[in-house]
Amino acid sequence: MAWFSACSIPAVPLFLQVLGRFNRARAAQLTLPHYLCQTPLFMPVGTQGTIKGLTKNQLEEIGCQIILGNTYHLALRPTSELIDELGGLHKFMNWPRALLTDSGGFQMVSLLHLADITEKGVTFQSPVDGKPMLLTPEESIQIQNRIGADIIMALDDVVRTTITGPRIEEAMYRTLRWIDRCIAAHKRPNEQNLFGIVQGGLDPVLRDICVRGLVERNLPGYAIGGLAGGEDKDSFWRVVAQCTAALPEDKPRYVMGVGYPLDIVVCSALGADMYDCVYPTRTARFGTALVPEGVLKLKHQAMANDIRPIDPMCECMVCKNYTRAYIHCLVTKDAMGSQLLSYHNLYYMMKLSRDLHSSIVEGRFPEFVCKFLQTMFPKGDVPEWVCNAMEVAGIDISSCCHEMKV
Amino acid sequence: MKFAVKKGWSNGRARSGVLQLGSCPFPIQTPALLLTTRKGLPPFTSPDLLTSSLPSPDSHLLQFSPLHFLEGISPKTISNIGGLHQMLSLHQHIFAAVPRDSIIALPEHDSTNKYGASFQTPGGRLLIKPAEYVELVSSMKPDFWVTLADEVPAWVSNKRNRTSVDRTLRWLDDCLSLNKESTTIFGSIVGGSSIEERHRCAQEVAQRNVSGYWIGGFGLGESMDERAALLTAVTDNLPEDMPRHVSGLGLPEEVLQGVAAGIDLFDSTYVYHLTLGGFALTFPLERNKGENADYQLSDSGGDGMKINLKATVYRKDTSPIVESCICFTCQNHTKAYLNHLFNVHEMLAQTLLEIHNTHHYLGFFCSIRKAIEEGKFEQFRRNFVESRRDRLFAAASSA
Numbered sequence: 001m002a003w004f005s006a007c008s009i010p011a012v013p014l015f016l017q018v019l020g021r022f023n024r025a026r027a028a029q030l031t032l033p034h035y036l037c038q039t040p041l042f043m044p045v046g047t048q049g050t051i052k053g054l055t056k057n058q059l060e061e062i063g064c065q066i067i068l069g070n071t072y073h074l075a076l077r078p079t080s081e082l083i084d085e086l087g088g089l090h091k092f093m094n095w096p097r098a099l100l101t102d103s104g105g106f107q108m109v110s111l112l113h114l115a116d117i118t119e120k121g122v123t124f125q126s127p128v129d130g131k132p133m134l135l136t137p138e139e140s141i142q143i144q145n146r147i148g149a150d151i152i153m154a155l156d157d158v159v160r161t162t163i164t165g166p167r168i169e170e171a172m173y174r175t176l177r178w179i180d181r182c183i184a185a186h187k188r189p190n191e192q193n194l195f196g197i198v199q200g201g202l203d204p205v206l207r208d209i210c211v212r213g214l215v216e217r218n219l220p221g222y223a224i225g226g227l228a229g230g231e232d233k234d235s236f237w238r239v240v241a242q243c244t245a246a247l248p249e250d251k252p253r254y255v256m257g258v259g260y261p262l263d264i265v266v267c268s269a270l271g272a273d274m275y276d277c278v279y280p281t282r283t284a285r286f287g288t289a290l291v292p293e294g295v296l297k298l299k300h301q302a303m304a305n306d307i308r309p310i311d312p313m314c315e316c317m318v319c320k321n322y323t324r325a326y327i328h329c330l331v332t333k334d335a336m337g338s339q340l341l342s343y344h345n346l347y348y349m350m351k352l353s354r355d356l357h358s359s360i361v362e363g364r365f366p367e368f369v370c371k372f373l374q375t376m377f378p379k380g381d382v383p384e385w386v387c388n389a390m391e392v393a394g395i396d397i398s399s400c401c402h403e404m405k406v
Numbered sequence: 407m408k409f410a411v412k413k414g415w416s417n418g419r420a421r422s423g424v425l426q427l428g429s430c431p432f433p434i435q436t437p438a439l440l441l442t443t444r445k446g447l448p449p450f451t452s453p454d455l456l457t458s459s460l461p462s463p464d465s466h467l468l469q470f471s472p473l474h475f476l477e478g479i480s481p482k483t484i485s486n487i488g489g490l491h492q493m494l495s496l497h498q499h500i501f502a503a504v505p506r507d508s509i510i511a512l513p514e515h516d517s518t519n520k521y522g523a524s525f526q527t528p529g530g531r532l533l534i535k536p537a538e539y540v541e542l543v544s545s546m547k548p549d550f551w552v553t554l555a556d557e558v559p560a561w562v563s564n565k566r567n568r569t570s571v572d573r574t575l576r577w578l579d580d581c582l583s584l585n586k587e588s589t590t591i592f593g594s595i596v597g598g599s600s601i602e603e604r605h606r607c608a609q610e611v612a613q614r615n616v617s618g619y620w621i622g623g624f625g626l627g628e629s630m631d632e633r634a635a636l637l638t639a640v641t642d643n644l645p646e647d648m649p650r651h652v653s654g655l656g657l658p659e660e661v662l663q664g665v666a667a668g669i670d671l672f673d674s675t676y677v678y679h680l681t682l683g684g685f686a687l688t689f690p691l692e693r694n695k696g697e698n699a700d701y702q703l704s705d706s707g708g709d710g711m712k713i714n715l716k717a718t719v720y721r722k723d724t725s726p727i728v729e730s731c732i733c734f735t736c737q738n739h740t741k742a743y744l745n746h747l748f749n750v751h752e753m754l755a756q757t758l759l760e761i762h763n764t765h766h767y768l769g770f771f772c773s774i775r776k777a778i779e780e781g782k783f784e785q786f787r788r789n790f791v792e793s794r795r796d797r798l799f800a801a802a803s804s805a
Binding site for chain 1: 444448452477482487494743752753
């Protein structure tokens, strides 16, 4: 079985070189131990060491650069010890490009009944036998060291943005205390990049403290966490804008849990580089395809006789070969339906990533943004939060908005 | 369609042949396997993987049941798209329409009546009349299609069996007369477990103007022992230079039995069921006896033919399913990874396993063809059956 790294390990395990800018937006080359990436980029979520039904060749064809693995799930099955024994997750999956693992904390809090956060770590009931267990920052990093991804995430105290009160401040300070424990526990700093996660809810003061605290630690990269959980969009973009303005230029900025193509375009305009979300693959399993106009619900009866491809402009294997009518008769009844839609949806997200990168590098980013918005909002009804964000990003989208006050 | 038996290479009734059908630019060597599909595509292998990771042209023969399309897409829409090849974008593949599919369109002989054949499908029970069937088929434009048949299992009464033959012949004539475009038709032959009825049906169908023969009524619960005589009762009454296709003979031993009786084309759900269960085919394709004497038999849940990838013994096994296999799965992934995928119920498990199992089973057919051409088919068959028995014996005694 052939397995070897795509490139030799550089002197530092992460290097970001900005190739082009438009105001706050940047297009960069991100060099990681296993792959040379181009940002902005979307990272598909391969929860359990695979992305729903797609082979590694298909993922390469689609243009995936970094894939996310969920530490919580992998630690359960097949366990990080087994992955380590077999040479790390890259080798286990035979994925030649880059990998990122999360800390495991988020899944615990969201999936597990009776999960609780204390200063020690996240306490929870083992899903296997119900015994009380504890995930500490040290343990999370050790598990991620064994899995071996190019980028690993610090264990943070993540709180939903819909919560208010002293809990948010407590979580932010705890995140800063925990980053030091993560750094101390990290055994492979020359091969794996530990990213800190900015918390602080929707409070700009707390966010600022957290950003400065993390930047002091001079980490290889920074994530903006605690968003994409139901907060209103206007608050969401303001937090992203504040953080990207304060984070160092020469390090990647990763907005966790984002998401919808529109959100990715806005965040990229504001200076973010990396994104992850289960949305494209999850929505595929419900029969929904991502298209420039928004979404296409293949389950609808109207699709039964529609002999056009999902997206006539899309160059993916699915759009070049299949009609909406055929996909309609597959979805929800045959596994092949969700496989084909996952393929298309991921292709769409990676194409969006490539387009963001190249339009910034080629100096036509505002034109790209306008075209994107015009296609998605042909009546000119661009949401106000997008208009506000683009104003801060310094991108003139007046041609797309019929309601914008000039 | 062109079919020719290669002269001078038959071993008893077993024969080696070449099939050439419109869509596929490459001739297909027989005996050959038709791959099971759901709505024209393999259950787990997406079309780009079908063309890139399976051998060509062996993997170009696809079997489907037109009935499976009745839920979700209308014949008119299929026509508008341009037929099956266009709809599935598999222009170089050969599609064979068979009404019965052992997973999604099972014949329901109790409900079949003089008007049409009844099938149990995921969407419920369907009664299909010859005219409806021909309309469905003509919208799809398969490379060849099998006429509507009244299949009955081995244990029905003589009267019911005779009726099934009469009906099948009548529907064959209906299909032939309704067939407006000159398409390639295989006449259906039934007859249950009666030698006489099998004779009668075969002789009748042999007189019709068809391009090949489909033999039905097998794989419905009859025993392998009684089947051999029934198969030859049919094939002995068919012209030698026309292809014979049978459904429902899935296991390797059943395929060998069919080949020995003079069958050229096989479709079965063997690979599908293996894949669902997490079983990977491992039996040797080369005829080296004793090669696999040291298989881990007792704890692996296997039997020398296949292994159960869900077994814990494979958790840390970093070898491919079969060391010498050149399929995508064996070239890229380990048993440990597949074991993990099965344990976490990931779809990729079935995709990777279907690729391997299909590859392996197509390899088995290749070995059969080679044996026939070397004049050694009977010996090949004997060796296969005996070495299987040896492995089972070894497994039983070491357990």
